[in-house]
Amino acid sequence: MSSVTAPSEGAALIQTAEPPPGAAPAIALSGAHVDFEDQPLFDGLALDLPAGRTTCLLGPSGVGKTSLLRLIAGLLEPLPGFRLVASDDRPLAGRIAYMAQTDLLLPWLNVLDNATLGARLRGERAALANARRRAVALLSDVGLVDRLAARPDTLSGGMRQRVALVRTLIEERPVVMMDEPFGALDAITRLQLQDLAARLLAGRTVLLVTHDPLEAARLGHRIHVMAGKPATVDAPLEPSGVPPRDATAPGTLATQAELLRRLADAAAVDARS
Amino acid sequence: MTGRRLVRPVLIAAGLLALWEAAVWLNSIPHYILPPPSLVVLEFIDRGDLLAEHALWTTIEIALGLVAGVSLGSAVALLMARFAALRAWGVPLVVVSQAVPVFAIAPLLVLWLGYGIASKIAMAVLVIFFPVASAFLDGLRRVDPGWLDLARLMGASPAAVLFQIRLPAALPAFASGVRVAAAVAPIGAVIGEWVGASAGLGYLMMQQLARGQTALAFAALVVLAAIGVALYFLVDALLRRAMPWIPQQS
Structure with missing residues (x-):
């Protein structure tokens, strides 16, 4: 059930916390090229993000994961030859x-x-009132209902990242780019936030950049390892089961082990070259 | 705790004043060269109303200069932060304006704006404007790039980014500028009074020094210093209150 109240700026306001089914497009990109200090981080890289699914991009630091994410988000100026298309043929x-x-x-x-x-x-008054209502509901959902008036410096790292997650959800965007969102949290808080994110982001097209194989094994419908110089992405791993997968389940741990093996192989190739 | 911490500076001050008093009497220094502290205190008692009258005048000049200078400096910084072209042309101009010594323009300002309060305020604005504009502009431009990315993806207009992100983020830098401004504001006003005025503590000092009334000039100096210190702490307290999210250094 959704009602569109503000057609402007592509920021349709939807009453429910979940995006309407089918609204999240698949995304295909190709010809991605980014230079860092005159060396190509990657050159002619291609990646598909399936609709309404979470794609994890795993790789060592400095390999260009963040640059790729920024390129897709439109935060980096693309070079000629870069193609980024959504399955519904509308601009992203x-x-x-x-x-x-x-x-x-x-x-x-x-x-x-x-x-x-x-x-x-955006200075949208009507939308702000609506957003506040939804934010109160979502903040209650993530256990922060008694901290609505608190300043961020009075919150723990996990609480702060929960507010950031709610802020991301309030935007009602069908596509979500996440750049190591839980990297700075302790292990247990990280697992809790992964559960929350998987539940609340279900149905959106998500790209999750991480260097934590367990996080990828828990949250990814599809998991790519990005490695090399210039970097490439390998054929994806598609673990069974619905995210968030149990962190201690044998299947999750097997996926994590496989990802660790791929990362180690990539590092060995890097070291030889 | 506070009481104990105050003991040492008070003792040092009292010791220095006693030394000063003794030096003047023992060496028979003429009082028009260096008045002993006791005579300065007597001037406060005898001529308190005169000092108060001139202090009020100087305080008004400093306060108006501070308000005008901070407003002008902030406006210039905001415009330069918003428009890159203005920044390219404006920054050299601002720097050159600071290369001209205030002392050198003081007579011109008095010539143009008269002996009244306008030339003193203009002088104060000249010394206040630069620290505020440069510190504020610096703060407006040095913002966490992650906030700007976020705002961009949220579809924020450049004006919204300036007023809702850059401006509050720059408030600590702005505060540093205003603190410096509060410290130098009395300089501007007093220079203006020295060059040509009919009232104010600077005017009173010049007048009394010419008459050999050095003790009264010293008293004016003490009042001026007190105004400066009070102004600084007032501004500091106001700024801290305006930014409760900034962690306070103890």
Whole structure:
């Protein structure tokens, strides 16, 4: 059930927390090229993100995962030859939400105002009232209902990242780019947030960049290892079971082991070259 | 705790004043060269109303200069942060404006704006404008790039980014600029009074020094210093209150 109240700027407002089924497009990119200090990080790289699924991109630091994510998000200026198409043939601009490793909460805004930052920045009054209602519901869902008026500096790292997750969801974008969003959290908090993210982001087309094989094994419908210089992505691993997978289940641990093996192989190839 | 921490500076000050007093009497230094502290204190008692009258005038000049200078500096910084072309042309101009010594323009300002309060405020604005504009512009431009990425993907307009992200993020830098401005504001006003005025502590000092009333000039100096310190702490307290999210150094 959804009702569109603000057709402008591609930011359709939907009453439910979940995006309507089928709204999230598949994304295909090819010819991606990014240079770092005159060396290509990757050149002619291609990647498919299936619709409404979470694709994990796993790889060592500095391999270019973040650059690829920024390229897709439109935060990096693409070079000629780069093609980025959505399966519904509509432009992606205005349909992508972004979550970074740091929570990027504004220290002068309280939890509720941070969660509704998008509507505030766009100056949409009606949308802001709506966003606040939904934010209160979502913040209750993630256990922060009694911290709505708290400033970010009074929250723990896990709480802050939960606010960032809510802020990402409030944007109601069908595509979500996540750049090591839980990298700075302790192990247990990380597992809790992975559960929350998997539940709340279900149905969206998600690219999750991570260097944690267990995170990929838990959350990815599809998992690529990105490695090499210039970097390439390997054939994806598609573990069975619905995310979030149990961190201690044999299947999850087997996936994690396979990912570790692929990462180690890639590192060995790198060391020889 | 606070009481104990105050003991040492108070003892040092009292010791220095006693030394000063003793030096003047023992060496028979003429009081128009160096008045003993006791005579300066007497001036406060005898001429308190005169000092208060001129102090009020100087305080008004400093306050108006501070408000005008901070406003002008902030406006320039915001415009330069928003428009790159303005920044390219404006920054050299601002720097050159600071290369001209305030002392050198003071007589011109008095010539153009008269002996009244306008030339003193203009002088204060000249010394206040630069620290505020440069610190604020610096803060507006040095913002976590992640916030800008986020705002961009949220579809924020450049004005929204400036006023809702860059501006609050730059407030600590702005505060540093304003603190410096509060410290130098009295300089601007007093230079203006020295060059040509009919009231104010700077004017009073010049007048009394010419008459050999050095003790009264010293008293004016003490009041001026007190105004400067009070202004600094007032501004500091206001700024801290405006930014509760900034961690306070103890």
